[in-house]
Amino acid sequence: MNILIDLVPDTVEIDGIDYKINTCFRISMMFELLMQDNSIPEDEKLKMALNLYYEEVPDNLNKAVEKILWFYKCGKEDDISNSNNTENANNNSKKADNIYSFGHDDEYIYSAFLDQYGIDLQDIEHLHWWKFKAMFKSLKDDNLISKIMGYRSITISSDMSDNDKKYYRKMKEIYALPDNRTQEEKENDFDNVLSSIF
Structure with a gap:
């Protein structure tokens, strides 16, 4: 279509x-x-x-x-x-x-x-x-929702300046979406992270 x-x-x-x-x-x-x-x-x-x-x-x-x-x-x-x-x-x-x-x-x-x-x-x-x-x-990019979606989607990389990294981490924290996973899903995800480390 x-x-x-x-x-x-x-x-x-x-x-x-x-x-x-x-x-x-x-x-x-x-x-x-x-x-x-x-x-x-x-x-x-x-x-x-x-x-x-x-x-x-x-x-x-x-x-x-x-x-x-x-x-x-x-x-x-x-x-x-x-x-x-x-x-x-x-x-x-x-x-x-x-x-x-x-x-x-x-x-x-x-x-x-x-x-x-x-x-x-x-x-x-x-x-x-x-x-x-x-x-x-x-x-448009000047709408706050567009900026927020940009903050949420940006990948913080090693080639960014320390100031940029700090800024984008802060923006990701401020505009983070609530975690809608159940307690069981959170525990399973945590177990998966642990098993991948050890």
């Missing part, structure tokens, strides 16, 4: 039937937050995701989930190859969550859209997810 050539979709085709899909940016934000929530069992996430996107849930659940992922990825099929379950969606969302979080960065994102596009995300009744994502990816 090409957002410049193709009309953004409001239905998905499953087994020869067109199903209406909820295209509002808020739904896909809620989906991303749902996938990142470690307190919800995977099977519950699946049910909740299907109910978020579909008024009428298709009988073919595997295809329905596949189409959710396709829609969430804005039609970029190469990004979701071999992704046909919520676990893969959860992993994709965790990767995306490394530099931003719709839950944690809501005020920064809200103000960036208002500043750059004149769009009040509170007042707008509907904005298609694909259009929202295109605008989100294109936020």
